[in-house]
Amino acid sequence: MKLENVVPWGRTLEEYQLMFNLNEKDKHKKILGCSDGPASFNAELTQMGGDIISIDPIYQFSKQQISDRIEHVRPIVMEQIIQNTDDYLWNKFSSPLHLERTRLSAMNHFLADYDKGKAEQRYVQGSLPELNFADKEFDLALCSHFLFLYEEHFSLQDHIQSITELVRVSKEVRIYPLLSLEGTQSNYLASIIDHFERLGTKVGLEEVSYEFQKGATTMLVILANE
Numbered sequence: 001m002k003l004e005n006v007v008p009w010g011r012t013l014e015e016y017q018l019m020f021n022l023n024e025k026d027k028h029k030k031i032l033g034c035s036d037g038p039a040s041f042n043a044e045l046t047q048m049g050g051d052i053i054s055i056d057p058i059y060q061f062s063k064q065q066i067s068d069r070i071e072h073v074r075p076i077v078m079e080q081i082i083q084n085t086d087d088y089l090w091n092k093f094s095s096p097l098h099l100e101r102t103r104l105s106a107m108n109h110f111l112a113d114y115d116k117g118k119a120e121q122r123y124v125q126g127s128l129p130e131l132n133f134a135d136k137e138f139d140l141a142l143c144s145h146f147l148f149l150y151e152e153h154f155s156l157q158d159h160i161q162s163i164t165e166l167v168r169v170s171k172e173v174r175i176y177p178l179l180s181l182e183g184t185q186s187n188y189l190a191s192i193i194d195h196f197e198r199l200g201t202k203v204g205l206e207e208v209s210y211e212f213q214k215g216a217t218t219m220l221v222i223l224a225n226e
């Protein structure tokens with residue numbers, strides 16, 4: 001992965017709780033944060049006593065490199081959001097400025113925790129579709145804003161392989177959102193549900209209490225076979 005292809009942008013623990021319906025019991029599980037990037041989820045959950053490992057290809061870069069890249073992409077990402085404000089629901093965030101402040105605060109929290117988290121192996125360089133973990137090493141794997149969202153860059157087969165790998169390393173997998181960047185339901189969703197149902201794996205959709213990208217109100221839940 002080249003740094004100039006990366007658009008680091010990260011969410012907070014509060015958003016993860018809402019996107020994935022995380023309850024108190026969930027927060028005490030052994031969690032894999034897949035594609036966590038510069039989200040503050042790991043830093044915040046660790047401070048609360050959580051047991052979490054995040055994987056992302058950007059963890060091959062240094063704190064300074066990620067920080068410089070965030071500074072570079074920030075105006076570009078904000079410009080895109082301002083151009084497309086109608087695609088988003090402005091209730092949790094009252095304005096693009098409010099959104100930008102929240103995201104920067106989350107990413108600064110991540111950066112402040114990054115070197116310590118790397119030393120503690122809480123931030124591990126890794127990429128789907130292959131993860132360097134043992135079978136069922138985790139209770140719960142969460143994947144926010146990577147699978148489905150960037151479907152134009154990854155095939156249905158890539159998605160099936162990636163989700164199969166998440167189900168290999170974790171007893172339960174939750175994925176959000178299920179929309180593509182265009183804001184419409186992913187073209188792969190029905191085929192993926194069908195694929196796992198045929199294997200006898202429990203798979204379903206669950207409503208969540210988070211919506212920023214309009215219509216993104218459900219997550220995919222997959223329970224690994226016993």
Ligand SMILES: C[S@@+](CC[C@H](N)C(=O)[O-])C[C@H]1O[C@@H](n2cnc3c(N)ncnc32)[C@H](O)[C@@H]1O
Nearest residue numbers: 009010011035036037039058127128144145146
């Ligand atoms: C839009 S960000 C989402 C960050 C975080 N999950 C959140 O919701 O705030 C997407 C992340 O996917 C990561 N990514 C890109 N390719 C990946 C791959 N093959 N496997 C896992 N993650 C990948 C990127 O580096 C980036 O950090």
